[in-house]
Amino acid sequence: MSIQPFQINVPQAVLQDLMERLARTRWPDGVEGAGWDYGTNLDYMKGFVDYWQQKYNWREQEAELNKFAQFKAEINGKEIHFIYERGKGPNPMPIILFHGWPDSICRYIKLIPMLTDPAKYGGDLYDSFDVIVPSLIGGYSDVSKAPRKQLLKQTAELCWRLMTEELGYEHFAAGGGDGGSPISQLLGVHHPESIIGLHLTDLGFSITQANFSNLSEAEKQYMETLQTVGFQEGAYAMLQGTKPQTLAYALNDSPVGYAAWIIEKFRSWSDCDGDLEKIFTKDELLTNVMLYWVSGPSVRAISYREEWISPSLKPDQQVYVPIGLALPPKDIDPVPPREFAERNLKNIKRWTVLAHGGHFAAMEFPELMAEDMRAFFRTYRQPSK
Numbered sequence: 001m002s003i004q005p006f007q008i009n010v011p012q013a014v015l016q017d018l019m020e021r022l023a024r025t026r027w028p029d030g031v032e033g034a035g036w037d038y039g040t041n042l043d044y045m046k047g048f049v050d051y052w053q054q055k056y057n058w059r060e061q062e063a064e065l066n067k068f069a070q071f072k073a074e075i076n077g078k079e080i081h082f083i084y085e086r087g088k089g090p091n092p093m094p095i096i097l098f099h100g101w102p103d104s105i106c107r108y109i110k111l112i113p114m115l116t117d118p119a120k121y122g123g124d125l126y127d128s129f130d131v132i133v134p135s136l137i138g139g140y141s142d143v144s145k146a147p148r149k150q151l152l153k154q155t156a157e158l159c160w161r162l163m164t165e166e167l168g169y170e171h172f173a174a175g176g177g178d179g180g181s182p183i184s185q186l187l188g189v190h191h192p193e194s195i196i197g198l199h200l201t202d203l204g205f206s207i208t209q210a211n212f213s214n215l216s217e218a219e220k221q222y223m224e225t226l227q228t229v230g231f232q233e234g235a236y237a238m239l240q241g242t243k244p245q246t247l248a249y250a251l252n253d254s255p256v257g258y259a260a261w262i263i264e265k266f267r268s269w270s271d272c273d274g275d276l277e278k279i280f281t282k283d284e285l286l287t288n289v290m291l292y293w294v295s296g297p298s299v300r301a302i303s304y305r306e307e308w309i310s311p312s313l314k315p316d317q318q319v320y321v322p323i324g325l326a327l328p329p330k331d332i333d334p335v336p337p338r339e340f341a342e343r344n345l346k347n348i349k350r351w352t353v354l355a356h357g358g359h360f361a362a363m364e365f366p367e368l369m370a371e372d373m374r375a376f377f378r379t380y381r382q383p384s385k
Contacts, residue, residue, distance in 0.1 A: 002074040003166055006081060007066045008140070010294045015058060018255055018293065022053050025256045036267065036274070040260040044276075048263070049256055051282050058294075061287045065105075068112065072140070073166050075158055079142035082134040082162070083108075088117045089128030093196065093377055094169045096132040096159055100178025101302065102262040103360055106288040107177075108133045111362045114370035121367070126381070127374040132167070134159055136179070137301045139291055152179065153312035156186035164194060173377055177201035178359065182313045185344075188321040189313070196380050197322035197349070199373050201361050203336055206313040207344045218337040225334050233268060233332060236261075241304035248299045259289045269359035271330035279364050317344065324350035324376030326369060328357030350376045 030042030068083045083105060086092065095115070099107040108131070114121045115129040135141045136155060163172050173196040174184040181204035188195050215223065230237075239247055251258045263276065263285055272279040292301055323345050327335045335353055342348060354361060354368050362369045 003071050004073075006070045006072045006140070008062050008070070010058065010062065014294055019053065021255050022049055025049065025254070036264070040264040045256065045260055048259065048282065048285075052259075052286055056283060056286050058287075058290060061283060061290070065109075065287075068109075073162055075161050075166065078158060079140075080134055080158060080162060081140035082132055083112065084167070085112050085116045085131045087115070087128030087130045088119070089125045091126070091382060092116070092128040092130045093173055093381055094130040094132065094163065094167070094171075095173040095175065095199075095373075095377075096134070096163055097362075098134070098159075098174070098176030098180030098183045099136060100176070100180050101137055102265050102288075102292075103178070103363065104137070104139055104288050104291045105133050105135055106284065106291065107360055107363050109363075110366040111369055114366055115373065118370070118374060121370065123370070123374055127378060129173075129373075129377075132163065134162070135291075135295075136183075137292075137298075140295055149306055149310040150312040151306040152183050153186055153190075156183045156190065156312070159183070160187060160191050160194065170194070171196050173197050173199065173380075175199035175201075175373070177361070182206055185317075185319045186313055188319040188323075189317060192321050195321045197324065197377060198319070199324045199326065199376055200345075201326055201328060201369075202331060202333060202359075203341055203344070204313065206311060206317070207340075212343065216337070216339060219340045222334065222336055222340060229332060229334075236265070237304060240302050241308040244299050244303035244305055247302060251302065252298075255289075255293055258293055259286075262289050262292070266360065269332045270364055271328065271356050271358040271361075272364075279358075284363070318346050319344060320346050322347050322349045322380065324348075324352070324372070326350075326352045326354055326361070326372040326376075328354050328359065328361040328364075330356070330358040331361075332359055349379070 031038050035041060069085055070083055072079050072081050097108050099105065112131050115131050118127045119125040163169050171194055174187050175198055176184050181200045181202050184198045184200060185204060188198055251261060266280060266285060267276045270279050325341065325348060329335060338351055352372050357365045357368060
């Protein structure tokens, strides 16, 4: 087996360089009274960076991350970094969970123990999972810097091999949101024999790009709303999908720029009512940013270009494995009509609109996510031996 234990250990020189860059920040002007309307608020950012310099302790956060069992595996000449926590029940179900951008393995840090040890959190011991969370972007997996077509399909194939050939699971569950949704769906399309079921928090960006000719009125209204949201909030995606290299120079040179680019999305896309720290602590936000910064500069961490040019999941591609949808009400995209979701997802077994949550629901309200995942997968569990 190619699997080797791994722990995060950022060289002190990297942290020193970071502090020096923070101290040299050249602040832009702000528009008086604009709040967050023009983007990341200047006053908030200054306070955020002051906390970063004076109070945030990466070594403490690094130690917390290293409490999780982490490994690297070499597959097809590529290294993939992943958390692998075993369930404490008598017959845990293996599940691989995928994050997207601009989050990281941090999306699942609070959720993992609720899935591996449900009894500790008021659940049933028999609902436990073996949880695997790979670093896809903003982490320590080896991602080629050369342009690659169908990047998500390649990622799905890599993770299928990790679960089956390296970890030895004949059948497993998968799930996620943002880029994690199409990766999960690709597993269902190309390896349905391996997939117990998929638990998704959104439809993924592929189906929303489809040009269906027979939309219902509800679907038409939904697509119009998506278009409005895209116009108001989608400038980042247009840049990352067309000219990511241009953006990369700024982000990889300025930690403040990188942080501003990321946390504005956390505010806009989460169920925080405009108050970031109603949902996230500064430490949580910074640790997520740090995983992008300390793991080394990469255009790949922000690039959507490969998927825009040659998408891995076609808009009309259908998924037949069992699917549970847990849809956060405050995600950047509105809750879709079920009929629209069923154009691609042909075997939806559970449809839940969560009471709370945004784009990062597993990070925002992990209890709700844990409850929904346990309920959905309970039907597909094998009896304990």
